[in-house]
Amino acid sequence: MALSVNFQKEINKTVGFIGGGRMAQAITKGFISSGLVQAKNIYVSDSSEQMLEVLEGIGVNTTKDNKSVVEKSDLIMIAVKPNIVSCVLKEVAPVVITEKHLFVSIAAGITIRSIELNLPPGTHVVRVMPNTPALVQAGASVVASGSNAVPEDLVVVQAMLRTVGICDECPEYLLDAVTGVSGSGPAYAFAAIEALSDGGVKMGLPRELSTKLAAQTLLGAAKMVLETGKHPGQLKDEVCSPAGTTISAMHVLEQNGFRGLWMDAVEAATLRAKELGSINQ
Numbered sequence: 066m067a068l069s070v071n072f073q074k075e076i077n078k079t080v081g082f083i084g085g086g087r088m089a090q091a092i093t094k095g096f097i098s099s100g101l102v103q104a105k106n107i108y109v110s111d112s113s114e115q116m117l118e119v120l121e122g123i124g125v126n127t128t129k130d131n132k133s134v135v136e137k138s139d140l141i142m143i144a145v146k147p148n149i150v151s152c153v154l155k156e157v158a159p160v161v162i163t164e165k166h167l168f169v170s171i172a173a174g175i176t177i178r179s180i181e182l183n184l185p186p187g188t189h190v191v192r193v194m195p196n197t198p199a200l201v202q203a204g205a206s207v208v209a210s211g212s213n214a215v216p217e218d219l220v221v222v223q224a225m226l227r228t229v230g231i232c233d234e235c236p237e238y239l240l241d242a243v244t245g246v247s248g249s250g251p252a253y254a255f256a257a258i259e260a261l262s263d264g265g266v267k268m269g270l271p272r273e274l275s276t277k278l279a280a281q282t283l284l285g286a287a288k289m290v291l292e293t294g295k296h297p298g299q300l301k302d303e304v305c306s307p308a309g310t311t312i313s314a315m316h317v318l319e320q321n322g323f324r325g326l327w328m329d330a331v332e333a334a335t336l337r338a339k340e341l342g343s344i345n346q
């Protein structure tokens with residue numbers, strides 16, 4: 066692969082997105098604001114006029130023509146819904162140059178094998194599970210390598226995704242569980258923030274203050290886990306004073322199956338990702 070990355074600043078190649086929806090926009094805006102890729106070097110195709118207008122507002126090149134995105138890009142992100150992926154790949158396959166292009170799929174559940182089968186033999190493929198906080202450079206992504214990808218492909222993709230958050234690598238079979246934790250996870254966290262805020266409002270706080278406190282509390286707790294290296298259970302214990310307020314609240318959460326509920330949620334999302342993979346081969 067000819068792709069190269071200056072890890073400090075800017076990638077000197079063109080990046081394409083097929084599908085310019087919520088996740089593509091989060092990554093695109095993250096890339097642009099981090100300075101990694103200039104908007105003029107980003108090409109996005111989408112079937113929706115409305116979405117193209119939004120994308121034009123970001124300053125990237127837009128089109129309805131998926132093939133032209135591939136022709137103009139070195140690295141192509143597949144960012145359509147899982148059930149559209151094979152159709153889009155078949156459409157662009159005739160213009161793929163295996164020595165030039167690197168395909169990066171962010172589609173939940175869609176296996177590398179099924180992606181490779183829809184592209185010319187030898188095409189370099191990397192599969193990624195990102196999440197929407199990439200928009201604010203706080204994303205969490207995990208990458209898995211395709212059978213023709215070379216180490217440099219993973220280096221490039223990880224370097225790019227690290228400009229919008231953290232990026233780890235895992236074997237492909239774990240990516241569905243990653244989807245259950247961090248791909249879908251922002252939605253659970255938003256619901257938790259909303260619920261915490263609702264509790265504050267029930268107890269008399271103004272909504273704006275309650276939501277701000279709830280969001281900052283989750284942000285602060287997350288930073289403590291990541292930055293202190295302490296086990297979350299230990300950090301929880303440090304908040305729970307004997308006979309204090311927090312342990313009373315924890316009792317209510319445990320009585321109502323708080324942990325089991327979150328584990329069930331991750332399991333449900335993981336199984337759904339596997340199902341999406343098997344029905345969209």
Ligand SMILES: NC(=O)C1=CN([C@@H]2O[C@H](COP(=O)(O)OP(=O)(O)OC[C@H]3O[C@@H](n4cnc5c(N)ncnc54)[C@H](OP(=O)(O)O)[C@@H]3O)[C@@H](O)[C@H]2O)C=CC1
Pocket residue numbers: 083084085086087088089110111112113116131143144145146147149153171172173194195196197248249
């Ligand atoms: N949203 C998230 O938090 C995450 C999403 N993902 C994955 O990212 C992918 C995209 O998800 P998301 O951004 O949420 O989805 P969106 O629906 O927001 O974006 C997909 C876009 O693709 C467009 N589209 C549909 N068909 C075509 C086509 N043939 N050619 C070009 N564009 C097309 C859609 O238009 P229209 O609406 O008109 O159909 C839509 O604008 C999915 O595979 C998902 O699994 C991964 C991690 C997190």
Ligand SMILES: O=C(O)[C@@H]1CCC=N1
Pocket residue numbers: 173244248249
């Ligand atoms: O809900 C979904 O299917 C996508 C994948 C992960 C997050 N959103």
